[in-house]
Amino acid sequence: MSDLPTFAPPVTPETKPFWDATAEGRLVLPRCTSCQTVIWYPRTFCPECHTEGVEWIDATGEGTVYSYTVTHKGDGPWRDESPYVMAYVELDEGPRVLTNIVDCDPAKVSIGQRVSVRWAPTDEGPAVPRFAPAP
Amino acid sequence: MTICGKASIAGAYEHPLRVIPDRTVAQVHADVAVGALADAGLSMDDVDGYFCAGDAPGFGGFSMAEYLGLQLRHIDTTETGGSSYLCHVGHAAAAIAAGKCSVALVTLAGLPRSDPASMMAGARAMFAGAPEAGFEMNHGMTIHGGYALAARRHMYEFGTTSEQLAEIKVAASHHAQFNPDAFLPKAVSIEEVIESPLVSDPLHRLDCCVVTDGGGAVVVVSPEIARDLERRTVKVLGHGEAPKHTNNGRIDLTHTGAVWSGPRAFEEAGVTPGDIDYASIYDSFTITVLETIEDLGFCEKGKGGAFVADQGLRAPDGRLPFNTDGGGLCNNHPANRGGMTKIIEAVRQLRGEAHGEVQVPDCQLALAHGTGGSLANRMGSATLILGQEDA
Structure with a gap:
């Protein structure tokens, strides 16, 4: 696992189910109980049917690279980690999630590539989802 | 109700400096306010509407209204990043048409350097x-990095190349060499752009806009006031704005909010992209211009690379002369917000006051477009259609 800068995210009552699952190495997603849309970023209000109420489903943790960039000039703590790969990964459940591609040569990343989740822990408990090329 | 022809830009002023080490942000707001009002032939006492965005120091618009000593009956602090000022001109025209104010001042300033x-x-x-x-x-x-994500996806879907993106910078630099105030006044080649260091692949250092201190202001007035001014004014003919966000995690990185703001502005003005003589296109990065040109309908989606590749953006003879001041890519991007300078150069073109080497002959109709926020997640697009005084 790479050691990209990783800070504890703000955990609110609204997002606690998501972050609690990450501490156990599980990727869960909110699904609207009215229209069944899988919601991203995690929240309890459905931006499709505009109602409140979600159930948390287990995601596969698999997806494909929708877009990516190799950043050579990061800001703040990322400056020392450059170059690194920032990406949107389209989860198999639908949402496109901002993340990093890790544990591989940046030059080998491509759009359409299959990737799976890797967890970056924080001292506070929650872990941050990053992705690596699927085995 | 439409705003078409119901308000005019009477004054426009761009701060001449790009590095301002010895003044505060409030002082530079005041500098450009005075400059734009002088250009219009009006005074601070004539102003009854004030518009500013997140670059204004203090509490919303109140701190600057107090600093400048304005007595107002209308205030609007719409904040959509770098596109705010194009929204402001549209909102000012609507407020003037509705009788809420008659002389609207819009200011921008910042000192990021x-x-x-x-x-x-x-x-x-x-x-x-x-x-x-x-x-x-x-x-x-x-x-x-955010704009690079958009560029990479656009390349993947449409075959857009780094050389095509580079031509946008080359065209801007071709124009900037005639602007004595430009931060980067040197013409560059496609090779120089693609050989400059990668900042976020596929964007190079020269695919990025400049970082400059500075500011600008415009004054929007009612037709009755415009009629009595000696200075040539510019008619506000159409305005459209549109936020774009990640759409519940289903973001499409290959277009901007201009797909919505553009048609609204064209419809209000009663014109089409083919009628536009000059365009100020927001150019935080080269990819911003490419996607925007497609989204506004100057060419088909995905064909922006071919559109710009044969010098189509170069003034005065290209099919869409753009950013004749050198744009944010070469001239000025004050406060990291390029919307104000887009309006100001469109005003210069419609008054026939752009530099002689880049003035579009008989420029009747201009478009100015802003892109605030990030193509990577949430952004605000705003489009203005402006016309010559006699149009």
């Missing part, structure tokens, strides 16, 4: 408590 700390308060406020923050804070997002 000389006083970077002055830029941080706004940035912190934008992130603090944002519901998306926890899901975006740990991935090394940068401004250029």
